[in-house]
Amino acid sequence: MPRIARAVAAGFPHHVIQRGNNREKVFFDKKDREKYLFFLKKYSERWKSPVLAYCLMSNHVHILAKPGKEESLYKMMQGVTLCYTQYANKKHQRSGRLWENRYHSCIVDKDRYLWAVARYIEQNPVRAKIVEKAEDYPYSSAKAHLQGIKDEVLGEELFEESQRKDYTRLIHAKPKEDEINEIRYYTRTGRPLGEQKFVNLMERKLRRQFSLKPRGRPRKIEKDN
Numbered sequence: 001m002p003r004i005a006r007a008v009a010a011g012f013p014h015h016v017i018q019r020g021n022n023r024e025k026v027f028f029d030k031k032d033r034e035k036y037l038f039f040l041k042k043y044s045e046r047w048k049s050p051v052l053a054y055c056l057m058s059n060h061v062h063i064l065a066k067p068g069k070e071e072s073l074y075k076m077m078q079g080v081t082l083c084y085t086q087y088a089n090k091k092h093q094r095s096g097r098l099w100e101n102r103y104h105s106c107i108v109d110k111d112r113y114l115w116a117v118a119r120y121i122e123q124n125p126v127r128a129k130i131v132e133k134a135e136d137y138p139y140s141s142a143k144a145h146l147q148g149i150k151d152e153v154l155g156e157e158l159f160e161e162s163q164r165k166d167y168t169r170l171i172h173a174k175p176k177e178d179e180i181n182e183i184r185y186y187t188r189t190g191r192p193l194g195e196q197k198f199v200n201l202m203e204r205k206l207r208r209q210f211s212l213k214p215r216g217r218p219r220k221i222e223k224d225n
Contacts, residue, residue: 043079050155109194
């Protein structure tokens with residue numbers, strides 16, 4: 001199913017994936033990742049789009065954010081992308097496009113999929129066999145969520161303190177392949193990720209018709225990790 005015009009719902013979580021141009025590397029060392037996180041914090045705060053979870057891989061990034069206004073998500077990503085591109089091009093003496101033209105995103109049903117998407121994001125390095133445990137990867141929000149360590153990039157809590165053990169058990173468990181494919185599919189196509197009741201709510205709220213695929217096993221698509 002083709003990708004639709006971007007759907008953004010203020011006040012709801014959104015899963016964002018942005019890849020390097022031609023899937024090439026965008027981060028080359030620790031300093032690069034730290035600089036990207038600096039820009040992410042800066043522009044998520046400026047555009048009131050708090051980050052709930054994130055993970056920086058070598059050639060793409062995952063972000064779970066909650067834009068305060070419809071334009072907040074775009075403005076945040078625009079600021080981060082432009083500033084990091086300028087930084088990287090200057091540092092690495094390169095020119096041209098660093099990122100793909102358009103990032104992928106989908107609205108997330110917080111009651112059904114919020115933790116599932118956060119787990120998908122924070123387990124990226126585990127699926128890529130970089131680390132055995134999500135919290136061992138230094139460039140994601142997993143350590144903050146599982147160990148209660150302060151992370152300046154995170155602008156809103158993913159869960160209450162009393163739920164930390166529950167989330168820890170979840171992220172240490174292997175998700176079903178169907179769940180992974182479902183998150184990938186809806187993020188890739190831009191349609192809301194949620195139960196039918198949630199999709200209906202988004203249609204009314206945004207005054208748009210989202211053409212839904214039949215519920216059930218999503219087709220397997222190319223990995224994003």
